Structure formats: C-alpha cells, structure tokens
Amino acid sequence: MSRRPNASRRFADSGSIPFVGALHSKSRQSPLLSLGLVVGVLLIVGYLYHSGGRSGDISALNRLDGGVSCTQEVQRLIPILKKAYGDSMQKVLHVGPETCSVVSQLLKEEDTEAWGVEPYELDEADNNCRSLVHKGIVRVADIKFPLPYRPKSFSLVIVSDALDYLSPKYLNRSVPELARVSSDGLVVLSGYPGQQRAKVAELSKFGRPAKLRSSSWWVRFFIQTSLEENEVAIKKFEQAAAKNSYKSACQIFHLKPLH
Incomplete structure (x- = not known):
C-alpha cells in the first residue's frame, strides 16, 4: 500500500479577521x-x-x-482538477447538494461530460436544474444505498458536502460505492473541524448536523476501507494549486478507485 492518504493543501482555518x-x-x-x-x-x-x-x-x-460550502469550492477547483487529472476529466460524476450548479459548469468545459447525484430533495430548483433532472443528467438518490450506475461508469467521481452528514455506519457503504463507479479516481472534499456548515433551518433537509472530522480520522477510515492515496494525482494537483496560488477552504483527498 502506498503512503497514507492526507489532505491536499490544508487551509489554516484557525485564523481570524482583525478587529472582529x-x-x-x-x-x-x-x-x-x-x-x-x-x-x-x-x-x-x-x-x-x-x-x-x-x-x-x-x-x-x-x-x-458562518459557513463553508465545499460544493462551491468544487466550482473554483475545476481548472486545477483539469490540470491534475487531464483525460480523467472527460467523464465526471459529481455527488453532493447543489450538484446542478457544478454539473452546469462542468458541461461548459471542452471535452467534458458530466452527471450529478443530488443526495437530498431538490428545493426550489430553477429551470436549468429541472431540465438536467428531466434529461437524466442529474438524479436525486440517497447515497446510503447503491448508486444506479455500473462499475467504472465514470472516469472521475467528485463528492462534496455529502459525506459530512453520514454516520460511520453509512460511510462504510457509501464511500466504497463511490469508488466503485470510478475508473480513474475519487476526489473527496470535506469540511475542517470547527467550521460551521448546516444552519438550523437546513437540519430538516440534511437530517442531522454536519460531523466535521479531522484529516487523521479520514486517513484511518480510508485505510480501513482499503482505499489508497492517489499519489500521482496529488503531486499534479499540488503543482497546479501552487501555480495558481490556490489554497482550499476544505480538506481535499485524492483516492484511487477500487478494482
């Protein structure tokens, strides 16, 4: 097994705004x-x-x-992910709330096909999102259960703002399932401990407050589920991030698919 997974380019979230x-x-x-x-x-x-x-x-x-959205972070990440993953960005599945916005942006990229899974009910979806759902590009599916895709259906799977709301019981099912439908890799974005995520009004949608786990917790979890770090992707990602002066507001893990 390769060296342990770790978060790429952690942002030091302990800072504060002067004078507040x-x-x-x-x-x-x-x-x-x-x-x-x-x-x-x-x-x-x-x-x-x-x-x-x-x-x-x-x-x-x-x-x-008072909050951090890793799904919004994905939209900022797309140019860097394209440099890190290259041809693996040709067929992408995004899993997470507000996936319509991510899929819409991915579809604007040249030579990129994109699909999305919304883990929660779509509230007040706009016309564009309803169109994506009608075409079958975006699906509403509970990721606690098997995904409606064959193995290696996508070159790259990106998940954000979804795993933080699952207990370890369901993580043991969902994360290997996400890796199953990927042929080249899995990118996981998770919040840092101490960040505020779900507001009180959103708890009815997510079912529980976000459980923001440390990078060491995720490392142990990935090892226990036989998921290995994608060292090649991490190196390319770090190089592209440094070139663009990018520092993430979320933890980012690059994992190999399950074969």
Missing part, C-alpha cells in the same frame, strides 16, 4: 472608536470581496458569514 473580536468587547468604548472599528471591518470585507475570490479570501468571508 473587538466589536464584542465588554469594556466601554467611545462612539468614535466603535464607529472606527465598524468601518474597519467593512473595509476588510470589501477588500476581500473585490480581491478576485482567492481561496484565503473566500475562507475568511466564509468565517464571517
């Missing part, structure tokens, strides 16, 4: 000082917003608004 804590200080402050702090925070947010969406800036904004 000062707004909650119990000490009495002058109105001018309080106003200055508020203006400072607004300027920081404005700078991050207009800075072009680099990963560190996105992560900081995510901490401000």
